[in-house]
Amino acid sequence: LPSKSAGPRPVPLPAGEHPAYGACTLFDELPLSQKTKDGLRKAGYKEMSDIQRAAIPHALCGRDVLGAAKTGSGKTLAFVIPVLEKLYRERWGPEDGVGGIILSPTTDLAGQIFEVFRNVGKAHTFSAGAIVGKRKGIEEEKTRMNYLNIIVCTPGRLVQHFNETPNFDCSNLQILVLDEADQILDHGFRSQVDAILSQIPKARQTLLFSATQTKSVKDLSRVSLKDPQYISVHEEA
Ligand code: ADP
Ligand code: MG
Secondary structure (H helix, E strand, O other), X not given: OOOOOOOOOOOOOOOOOOOOOOOOOEHHHOOOOHHHHHHHHHOOOOEOOHHHHHHHHHHHOOOOEEEEEOOOOOHHHHHHHHHHHHHHHOOOOHHHOOOEEEEOOOHHHHHHHHXXXXXXXXXXXXXXXXXXXXXXXXXXXXXXXXXXXXXXXXXXXXXXXXXXXXXXXXXXXXXXXXXXXXXXXXXXXHHHHHHHHOOOOOOOEEXXXXXXXXXXXXXXHHOOOOOOEEEEEOOOO
């Protein structure tokens, strides 16, 4: 195995004119691992969208983020990049188990998010999987669960694994992402999300993204955000 070097240290944001925005406009200007930079370049991503500019620097500093920006504004990369960098900096390896979980309200969206991980994360050595239970049955998934470092899934399927998969363990989880967080925190997913939260450590980084701002203090206290950065971006038409 190639020896893993420590990633760049998180840098404090320079004081800019707009406090919510980092000074960087290009992905290349961010303190990212070369592996992530290569993945972004090969995928054709150069300039950050507004939500990416606003959210990624905070997330790279280890902060919890609550990000709102309309559909199509590039929220996926705003969490995919921080998840890859977090595990890279922790020198996460195959033997370390589940380091990142991304919850999606639908299996279709989970599949799309996984594709972004696969594309942008190509040069990394983490194993990632979309646990959507479509093509493969749950039995086949069970054998893979303990070898995945990054899991993209719906809440229901993850709970099923917590209940049924021997030795499935997320007690080392570093980072939790809720995509379409307003839907995930909605009534319909309540018991499943609570079951997941009871199985993962409280000391972790949490990123929430949605098209509308999730303001309910009750919802946010459920996921125990720590001094979250509230980022709301309304791009010019
Ligand atoms: P959202 O989750 O906010 O609806 P997505 O993450 O699905 O948005 O991104 C929408 C589209 O924009 C995707 O096709 C994605 O590849 C593209 N995209 C995202 N970020 C960038 C960027 N920085 N530069 C160019 N295209 C981007
Ligand atoms: Mg999205």
